[in-house]
Amino acid sequence: MSQKHATTLIKSLCARGAVRHARALFDEMPDRDVVAWTAMLSGYASSGRHREALDLFRSMAAAGVIPNEFTLSSVLTACRAAGGGGAASIHALALRRGVDHMPYVVNALIDAYASRGGGDGLVDARCLFDALGEGRTAASWTSMIAGYARWGQENTGLQLFQNMIQDDVELSPFTCSIAIHACSLVGNLYFGQQIHVLSIRKALGANLAVANSLVDLYCTCASILDARRLFDEMPERNLVTWNTIIVGHSRRDPLMAMQLLVNMDIEPNCLTLTSITSACAGLSALRCGQQVHGAVLRRNYGYDLKVSNALVDMYSKCGNIFNAKKVFNMMTCKDILSWTSMIGGYGMNGYVNEAIKLFNSMVHAGIHPDHVVFLGLISACSHAGLVDEGWNLFRSMLLEYNIQPNKEIYGCVINLLGRAGRLREAFILIDTMPLTPDEYIWGALLGACKMHRNLELGRLAAGKIIEINPDAVKTYILLANICAADSKWGEYAATRVLLRGTGSSKEVGMSWIELSDKMYTFSTADSSSPQVSLADEVLQILVQHMDEAGSEFIDNICRGA
């Protein structure tokens, strides 16, 4: 077999995925010219085996074979995949061989530098890009734009995209979807829509990646209805399409997310199931959540970190702490989210001591806590009335873990103190906190004043809230109630008049319960449905039973067996 034939065969073996066979053939060749080496190198590089590609490149140098522009562009692909680290030395080599200006080599260099990221990588890439001038090709533009988008400089990338369009460079679906994705990362709906129009004009709208990135853009930056319209119009959908629309709905319309899953005509993957699990958590739909758990196990996704995290969170939010713990304990590797979900789960279900114990285990495991963990812990203490524990956590957050509390945490601590009646301390904390208190912080104090009938501080807090947001309806009602409780009827009436001035009525808080796959919603003192009156009767009976059986019975219910 001639050397040319062998080289052709190496290429086609690699193209079919038989890289090992190609290597065996390569090793048997009596002499290998630069073309044979390059074919083998490129085979490795384009199948993701950059380690082998770089090793082969070294062997080639050791064998005294001089690389040419073909070799260098291939080896740059491997550099890029390996993080772009060796790009500079290949660049030097290209200069020495006088091939540094050949289009494939420059483009590969731009891409390798841009993939290295950081400040330098992009600057180096941009230097080469600018020096190209009229010699720029679509590949140069795309590498540069993708580099910016990948390293957090989306707007620079979009600027470049605009220049590319002005330069009349032919737009590919690849570049188009990268640019749309950049728009959705920075929340630039307007530019994204312009690209949408452009993509239709250039007949790229039917491309799946383009359409998918548009669905994502509308999910993140517009209303999910817009996203949904586009989704419904798509003649063809793949798993990414479905996942994009389901993920887009899972937080804002979890019920619709479930409906979409039901309509899905292809096999879901673990991302699908993760976001459906969150949808169940958002709905506290335990039975659905359990079915999804079953689907997860059947597909062997049980060991996926994100799926497990979502399951722990779902069971916690559905009040089934037993299963949450079971999933959590089964996890072989845990990240901070796993711990947060479990700690938060204990907290929100009233198991403060377990939460604190687990928090200590987490710290012991070397995980540095964050705001979310502390929020879960302190709010658990607040609900359980453990003022000192909560306060100590708040202090240690600052002193031991060096985390600056955010407004949410302050709000929580105000609640903690307020519930315990320590209104003065709560007020002082608001007064001395390094952040500007918002209506929610003052709202927490006002709520506590209502609870403990403190008219003086309540008036103050209400005044602050109305200053910030005159339409905060709840404020007037709370203040009015405090006045009423203090028999200040004149002020009560005045406050009610103010309330009418906002032209709004307080929205009704709804509760709901899932029974036999049906969801029932109701509000306080709702006598509109027969189920509610029935539930009321049952509740009376239960209360009677609980009185009789005492705390042991309550304990059992709480453990949710």
Next chain:
DNA sequence: CAGCGGGTTG
């Protein structure tokens, strides 16, 4: 005989 870029979902 061999070579570059680049896609959308958490």
